[in-house]
Amino acid sequence: MNFTFLKRVPLAWLNLTHDRKRFVTSLGGVAFAVLLMFVFTGFMNALYDSQIQLLTKLNGEVIVINRLKNNMFVPASFARRRLYQVRAFEGVADAYPFYISEGAWKNPETGQSFSVRTLAFNLGDPVLSLPAVNEYIAELQLPNAALIDTRVRPEIGPTEAGIVSELADRRIRIVGTFELGTDFASGNGNLVMSDVNFLRYFADRGPEEDTRSFATADLGVVKLKPGATVEKVVAALQQALPADVLVLPRDGPDGFVTRERLYWQENTNIGFVFTLLTTMSFFVGIILVYQILYTDVADHWAEYATLKAMGYSNAYLLGVVLQEAGFLSVLGFLPGFAVSYLLYNAAAAATGLFFQMTSERVVNLFVATFVMCLVSGVVAVRKVQSTDPAEVFGG
Amino acid sequence: MVATISEQNSVSVAKELAIKIEHLNFYFGTGELRKQVLFDISLDLPKGQIVILTGPSGSGKTTLLTLLGALRTLHEGSLQVLGKEIVGLPDKALIPIRRNIGFIFQAHNLFESLSASQNVETSVELTRNIGEKRQLAVDMLGQLGLSDRVDYKPNALSGGQKQRVAIARAMVNRPKIILADEPTAALDKASGRDVVTLMRHFCEEAGTTVLMVTHDNRILDVADRIINLVDGRLESDSDLETQTSRIS
Ligand SMILES: Nc1ncnc2c1ncn2[C@@H]1O[C@H](COP(=O)(O)OP(=O)(O)OP(=O)(O)O)[C@@H](O)[C@H]1O
Ligand SMILES: [Mg+2]
Numbered sequence: 001m002n003f004t005f006l007k008r009v010p011l012a013w014l015n016l017t018h019d020r021k022r023f024v025t026s027l028g029g030v031a032f033a034v035l036l037m038f039v040f041t042g043f044m045n046a047l048y049d050s051q052i053q054l055l056t057k058l059n060g061e062v063i064v065i066n067r068l069k070n071n072m073f074v075p076a077s078f079a080r081r082r083l084y085q086v087r088a089f090e091g092v093a094d095a096y097p098f099y100i101s102e103g104a105w106k107n108p109e110t111g112q113s114f115s116v117r118t119l120a121f122n123l124g125d126p127v128l129s130l131p132a133v134n135e136y137i138a139e140l141q142l143p144n145a146a147l148i149d150t151r152v153r154p155e156i157g158p159t160e161a162g163i164v165s166e167l168a169d170r171r172i173r174i175v176g177t178f179e180l181g182t183d184f185a186s187g188n189g190n191l192v193m194s195d196v197n198f199l200r201y202f203a204d205r206g207p208e209e210d211t212r213s214f215a216t217a218d219l220g221v222v223k224l225k226p227g228a229t230v231e232k233v234v235a236a237l238q239q240a241l242p243a244d245v246l247v248l249p250r251d252g253p254d255g256f257v258t259r260e261r262l263y264w265q266e267n268t269n270i271g272f273v274f275t276l277l278t279t280m281s282f283f284v285g286i287i288l289v290y291q292i293l294y295t296d297v298a299d300h301w302a303e304y305a306t307l308k309a310m311g312y313s314n315a316y317l318l319g320v321v322l323q324e325a326g327f328l329s330v331l332g333f334l335p336g337f338a339v340s341y342l343l344y345n346a347a348a349a350a351t352g353l354f355f356q357m358t359s360e361r362v363v364n365l366f367v368a369t370f371v372m373c374l375v376s377g378v379v380a381v382r383k384v385q386s387t388d389p390a391e392v393f394g395g
Numbered sequence: 396m397v398a399t400i401s402e403q404n405s406v407s408v409a410k411e412l413a414i415k416i417e418h419l420n421f422y423f424g425t426g427e428l429r430k431q432v433l434f435d436i437s438l439d440l441p442k443g444q445i446v447i448l449t450g451p452s453g454s455g456k457t458t459l460l461t462l463l464g465a466l467r468t469l470h471e472g473s474l475q476v477l478g479k480e481i482v483g484l485p486d487k488a489l490i491p492i493r494r495n496i497g498f499i500f501q502a503h504n505l506f507e508s509l510s511a512s513q514n515v516e517t518s519v520e521l522t523r524n525i526g527e528k529r530q531l532a533v534d535m536l537g538q539l540g541l542s543d544r545v546d547y548k549p550n551a552l553s554g555g556q557k558q559r560v561a562i563a564r565a566m567v568n569r570p571k572i573i574l575a576d577e578p579t580a581a582l583d584k585a586s587g588r589d590v591v592t593l594m595r596h597f598c599e600e601a602g603t604t605v606l607m608v609t610h611d612n613r614i615l616d617v618a619d620r621i622i623n624l625v626d627g628r629l630e631s632d633s634d635l636e637t638q639t640s641r642i643s
Contacts, residue, residue: 007525009513011506018508306504309466310564311494311521389493390461392500 012323015296026292030332031339033285034369037278038340041361044274046353050183051264053354054119054190055250055257057180059129060096061230062237063256064220067246071263072185075102077216078245086220089236091228096125097217099195101202102187107157108165114155115187118146118167120198127221132178133192139175140194148174151181151352152189167191168201182352184264189352220245282372289328289376293321297383301391308389317384325377329370336369337362412475413572413604414440414463419472419482421455421462432458434627436472442571443602445595445617447609450624456608457576459624463606464496464574465489477571494521497565497603499575499594503557505549511536511560512545518564535567536560539593555586562590566597573598575607579614591617 017023051072064086066076083095099120104113121127123137136147146167148159157165163174172191180190193201195214202212224233230249237247248256265271297304304317344355421433432455440446448456461467462474468489469482477495484492505514515532524531536545539559549557558578565573573594579587591607595617598605607618615621623630 007528008520009509009516011509011517014508014513015506300506302500302502302504303506306498306500307517309464309493309498310518311490311492313490388466390466392498392502392504 012320013327015300015320016324016327026328027332027335029288029292030285030328030369030373031334031336033281033288033372034333034336034365035340035343036281036284037365037368038336039343040274040277040281041365042340042344042347042355042357043353044270044278045361046347046351046355047184047270048261048264049356050181050352050354051185052257052261053181053183054186055260057129058098058219058221058250059126060221060223061228061250062092062222062224062234063248063250064095064222064237064241065218065246065248065256067244069218069246071260071267072183075100075210075218077218078220080215080217082241082245083217083220083222085241086222086237089233089240091225091233091236093223093225094125096121096127096221096223097195097214098127098219098221099198099212100218101198101212103168103201103205105156105188105191106166107155108163109157112155114153116152116156116167116189116191117186118191118193118198118201120193120195123194125221126223128192130178130180130192132176136176136178140192140197142173142175144170144172144197144200145175146172146191146193146197147176147178149180149182149190149192149352150177151179151348153182153352154350156189168205170201172201181348181354282368285369285372286376286379289325289373290379292328293324293376293380294383296324297321297380304384305389305392309392314385318381321381321384322374322377325373325380326370329366329373332373333366333369337365411442412439413442413444413477414438414606415473415475416463417473419462419469419474421458421467421469421471423458432627433462436629438622438629438632440604440606442604443599444619445598445605445607446620446622447607447615447618448622448624449609449615450630454624455627456624460574460576460606460608463572464498465492494568495571497568497570497573499558499561499565499573499578501577501580503549503561503581505557505560505564507549510546510548511541511552511563514549514560515564515567518567522568531567532563535563538597539563553586555582555590558582558586558590559593562594566601566603569601569603571603573603573605573607575605577608577610579609579611584613587611588614 064078064082066078068074068076080097083097086092086095101118102115103118105116106113123140133147139145140147150159152159159177161174161176165172178192182189199212204211224230234247234249241247248259250256252258307317341357344357347353348355416436416438419433419436420431422429422431424430436459448459450456462469463476465476465481468484468486472482473480474482476492479492481489481492512529512532515535516528519528519531533545536542539562541556541559544552544556549560552560579590582590591614594605618635620634622632
């Protein structure tokens with residue numbers, strides 16, 4: 001290896017940073033493109049990730065649903081006795097009914113009503129892997145008691161224990177909080193309560209609303225015995241149960257969670273719109289960086305041509321411009337990433353959606369930024385290559 | 396020793412030529428727009444000679460300089476630079492030839508972002524003499540009277556100082572040939588004179604051949620020889636060495 005390049009005059013770096021103001025503006029431009037890409041991919045992923053938040057918290061390897069419920073928005077329920085049948089199968093440890101209903105929540109401060117989703121279950125069943133919920137089992141036994149999601153939308157009002165308000169025109173008292181977040185099916189937020197309390201609110205809401213009873217459940221959460229094979233149990237259950245219910249593994253490529261995510265990907269324009277916006281940001285970035293690099297080349301036309309007249313090859317000049325592109329991508333990415341990180345937190349707080357900055361997504365966007373700068377560099381470099389060293393003469 | 400040197404001098408005259416031009420034609424453009432700029436130029440420049448090229452505007456002086464500097468591909472006639480024929484060579488093959496030549500332009504063409512020393516170092520780096528580049532650059536700048544300015548950026552230097560940095564950049568690798576196009580045009584009378592005197596001093600010492608285009612009549616006296624180009628043809632060629640004998 002030959003490290004002489006380390007001792008070379010760092011022309012790319014010095015040219016890029018020589019004019020401080022322009023350098024900062026350039027980094028701002030790159031950072032802005034990075035920010036746009038983070039925001040758009042962030043919203044897209046948040047919309048998808050949020051849809052499956054609740055689903056991943058269900059404490060069972062197998063899920064039973066009404067065959068018509070092809071996404072969480074469909075309020076179809078199934079006969080609860082199916083779950084008694086399920087319990088008799090080999091490998092099944094238990095099967096828990098889970099109840100879900102929409103209801104109007106009154107903001108205790110403004111008196112305005114907003115739709116929220118109520119999640120309910122037998123307090124003896126460990127249906128949800130939400131530690132916060134399990135801490136409040138005793139309090140939830142009380143009549144008209146519920147937990148409120150701290151990540152509800154701001155319209156719902158304050159979220160703390162002790163709040164008294166109305167759900168479906170009945171008094172309700174908040175005895176604690178948990179953290180889940182909103183999705184398309186949850187309206188403005190979530191409440192958790194016991195199945196007994198659930199019936200108080202939703203058994204009979206008047207002629208226009210569905211009546212609810214313990215005869216039907218919205219989800220069946222099936223807990224397997226240790227050592228049982230998920231695929232085998234699913235196949236056996238589906239074989240034996242009538243066709244009005246659908247049996248799915250919770251995880252895996254054909255699972256309940258993936259199915260929900262795919263439903264929203266395939267049946268909304270979210271993916272198309274946000275991918276388009278992200279791609280546009282990418283191209284805005286290319287144009288911005290091209291402008292920066294081209295300005296450098298144009299401003300130093302005579303100097304670059306002089307280098308060529310001195311005997312430097314095109315490859316050296318390509319190297320200089322590509323290095324500038326590299327510096328811009330790294331140094332522009334960092335502030336763009338930092339601001340995006342703050343923005344993700346702010347957006348999560350404002351919308352209740354689940355904004356995740358996973359390392360995979362950060363790496364992907366860094367690669368995109370690098371490619372963005374590289375493409376601009378290559379285009380700008382074609383200008384330098386065309387520099388005629390003879391042009392420097394004659395002033 | 397002395398005998399051998401003078402023997403060589405008399406035996407191989409061709410070897411002593413830095414540049415040999417024979418029947419060189421040059422055209423700009425192609426097809427309908429093709430326009431001949433240089434006509435049947437034949438010219439020998441011996442090593443160590445300091446030559447001034449004059450002529451009216453548009454006569455082809457700059458064009459001739461770019462050809463000698465291997466900055467353009469050539470197709471007609473013969474042009475040997477330091478014994479190497481460059482007519483017919485492709486652009487890529489011209490690059491190494493340029494490294495034997497120092498260029499000085501009317502504009503200094505220094506990178507504003509680099510210090511005087513770094514600007515000169517870009518030239519040293521071409522020789523791969525990376526370890527000593529700083530020392531070589533500082534020495535060269537010192538010889539041009541800029542030892543207290545080596546770490547200044549160009550915009551902290553005067554016009555004459557900048558042009559001296561450009562000269563240092565052109566000369567630091569001790570090229571066999573220096574090509575200069577109106578190097579004093581942007582300078583006032585006194586600094587122009589200084590710059591030319593310094594160039595002459597160094598080139599004499601190192602045996603460098605200099606071809607300098609100038610319109611400045613006040614500096615004609617530094618030349619050994621004056622060539623006049625009119626409308627792309629050599630009009631006159633006067634060797635001043637024969638008239639005013641120079642001690643060398
Ligand atoms: N790149 C080019 N393409 C076409 N024609 C050119 C080009 N460069 C110069 N010429 C033409 O070639 C001729 C010689 O130009 P050149 O620049 O060599 O003149 P010059 O003697 O250096 O003049 P000056 O004293 O004004 O610098 C002129 O007629 C000019 O218009
Ligand atoms: Mg000219």
